[in-house]
Amino acid sequence: MTATTTSARSELSELGRSETALRTFLHGLPGVDQVGAEQRAAQLGTRSIKTTAKAQAIDLAIRMVDLTTLEGADTPGKVRALAAKALRPDPADPSCPHVGAVCVYPAMVPHVAEVLRGSGVHLASVATAFPSGQAPLEIKLADTRAAVAAGADEIDMVINRGAFLAGRYKEVYDEIVATKEAAGDAHLKVILETGELATYDNVRRASWLAMLAGGDFIKTSTGKVPVAATPPVTLVMLEAVRDFRAATGRQVGVKPAGGIKNTKDAIKYLVMVNETVGTDWLDPDWFRFGASSLLNDLLMQRTKLTTGTYSGPDYFTLD
Amino acid sequence: MSERVAVRKTYKLFIGGKFPRSESGRSYLVQSSNVSLASRKDARDAVVAARAAVKGWAGATAYNRGQILYRAAEMLEGRREQFVALGVPGDEVDAAVDRWVWYAGWADKLSQVYGGANPVAGPYFNLSAPEPTGVVAVVAPERPALLGLVSVIAPAIVTGNTVVVAASPTEPLAAVTLAEVLATSDLPGGVVNILTGRITETAPTLAAHMDVNAIDLTGVTDADLAADLEVKAAENLKRVLRPAPADHDWSADPGVTRMTTLLETKTVWHPKGV
Numbered sequence A: 001m002t003a004t005t006t007s008a009r010s011e012l013s014e015l016g017r018s019e020t021a022l023r024t025f026l027h028g029l030p031g032v033d034q035v036g037a038e039q040r041a042a043q044l045g046t047r048s049i050k051t052t053a054k055a056q057a058i059d060l061a062i063r064m065v066d067l068t069t070l071e072g073a074d075t076p077g078k079v080r081a082l083a084a085k086a087l088r089p090d091p092a093d094p095s096c097p098h099v100g101a102v103c104v105y106p107a108m109v110p111h112v113a114e115v116l117r118g119s120g121v122h123l124a125s126v127a128t129a130f131p132s133g134q135a136p137l138e139i140k141l142a143d144t145r146a147a148v149a150a151g152a153d154e155i156d157m158v159i160n161r162g163a164f165l166a167g168r169y170k171e172v173y174d175e176i177v178a179t180k181e182a183a184g185d186a187h188l189k190v191i192l193e194t195g196e197l198a199t200y201d202n203v204r205r206a207s208w209l210a211m212l213a214g215g216d217f218i219k220t221s222t223g224k225v226p227v228a229a230t231p232p233v234t235l236v237m238l239e240a241v242r243d244f245r246a247a248t249g250r251q252v253g254v255k256p257a258g259g260i261k262n263t264k265d266a267i268k269y270l271v272m273v274n275e276t277v278g279t280d281w282l283d284p285d286w287f288r289f290g291a292s293s294l295l296n297d298l299l300m301q302r303t304k305l306t307t308g309t310y311s312g313p314d315y316f317t318l319d
Numbered sequence B: 001m002s003e004r005v006a007v008r009k010t011y012k013l014f015i016g017g018k019f020p021r022s023e024s025g026r027s028y029l030v031q032s033s034n035v036s037l038a039s040r041k042d043a044r045d046a047v048v049a050a051r052a053a054v055k056g057w058a059g060a061t062a063y064n065r066g067q068i069l070y071r072a073a074e075m076l077e078g079r080r081e082q083f084v085a086l087g088v089p090g091d092e093v094d095a096a097v098d099r100w101v102w103y104a105g106w107a108d109k110l111s112q113v114y115g116g117a118n119p120v121a122g123p124y125f126n127l128s129a130p131e132p133t134g135v136v137a138v139v140a141p142e143r144p145a146l147l148g149l150v151s152v153i154a155p156a157i158v159t160g161n162t163v164v165v166a167a168s169p170t171e172p173l174a175a176v177t178l179a180e181v182l183a184t185s186d187l188p189g190g191v192v193n194i195l196t197g198r199i200t201e202t203a204p205t206l207a208a209h210m211d212v213n214a215i216d217l218t219g220v221t222d223a224d225l226a227a228d229l230e231v232k233a234a235e236n237l238k239r240v241l242r243p244a245p246a247d248h249d250w251s252a253d254p255g256v257t258r259m260t261t262l263l264e265t266k267t268v269w270h271p272k273g274v
Helices: A002-017 A019-028 A034-044 A051-064 A076-087 A106-116 A137-149 A161-165 A169-183 A200-212 A231-248 A263-276 A293-307 B040-059 B062-078 B080-085 B090-106 B110-114 B147-158 B172-183 B199-208 B223-234
Strands: A065-068 A101-104 A122-127 A154-158 A187-191 A217-219 A253-255 A289-291 B027-030 B033-036 B124-132 B135-139 B162-166 B192-195 B214-216 B239-241 B263-271
Touching (some): A002 A169, A002 A200, A034 A263, A065 A293, A076 A106, A101 A106, A122 A187, A154 A169, A217 A231, A231 A263, B062 B090, B090 B147
Parallel strands (some): A122 A154, A154 A187
Antiparallel strands (some): B027 B033, B124 B263
């Protein structure tokens, strides 16, 4: 086992050297059974999670939230308020855990950094010409370095979908490698933008490509295109990180982002994580939700469980 | 040739303009028909639907709301036979239509009558305008099945509120049929939501719900339950309409209290200048 893993590992690390080797490998991945993936995801969504299990799931989901604001209208004041909410999502209840991270544009990183310093809440910044990724490489790398210098310890990069869809896998690979290098110690999350990849086969290939190139996390979407995270896409990505760990021994995290709006959806994803990759991934270090409105629904459901009465949006911040 | 099998109707809930079964899957028998037995979660879903409808309904012009309510009265008139077949007396259906039209007429008159300019000591125009309070939970009277229901729904929605109604547990068929009337009369989904089932199950959830702005206890007959619901309602300072006395005459002139209790007065001070 160890011997094969080691040889497989060295074999995989060679792939990035040539376009042909990459293409041969990615196109050699087994195809995704579309109906099977959708049916499996739908089936996992029917599990009923109640009472103490639900309370546990809600707290875990809160710890996994990447509280996100990526708007042209973001101001230092708004992101500071968001960071304060990340530290103490429910000011009325000290037992409520803090979220996983705050995710903002690079220009907003310094303002968030001063609020989060020393709190254990991570600071993620999108980079590499988010959300389109259509900029020259030097600009993308400068974007990344600036975000890290300003205090971000996680970088959410977008892959070059234009190159990926045109079949220039080496170019995508090299960009991820270069961004990883520019990010230094910061965790690198690679956004595949699955809504633009068209097929599950492409999602599987892009997942492997991102992991081979050194991504620490694979993330579904930017949240800026109509189709964001869906359960079947996340299932395909979870299977990819599971198979990647089996082949190389390295664990990669998954982050569905966009379109997850309520507690019920979040719990469905947690069930899927548990059933697909197991409890190793049921941790904020390995699974995150990219969301903004999700947190308020989680807090409302949490309040319902602790007090017995349904709460309302009047009692939580608007963001 | 075999005899035709009749299509029997299941009386479902009315939430957000749709007719879902209870999420609990439960039902109970009334006049040998299956009626959904709403759960606490159905009540929660109904409040969510009612809240989502507030912006559009309260924001619609008073004239537009009036027109939509007139349209509902037309539909109600057209379904007269159906209500009679359910056991509602013809006179009561007529009275219910008249009551609905009477309230519809108030849509664009109420703010003139109950708002206005206030004389103040200072260089200001001072104006008060009544505004809807938001989401109203209503416990409908047990009887009369239709007139009682219309008499609690119409005054709440005519001013721009949205309602979640706990229908009479013993007479739910008329309530669901009224929902079918409302669903076909341009009333936006979520403005009226109707739950059938036990009052003891749905009313406490609605009374305690922090996203409900007022509660109408008209149909609560048990004094202890009414007191309990008022205590729950106090948590977020809901406006409360107290239970109707047992001998309440539903055919009498209803007055305006049911409308005015469910309003908030907004007062604006505007500097007058020279």
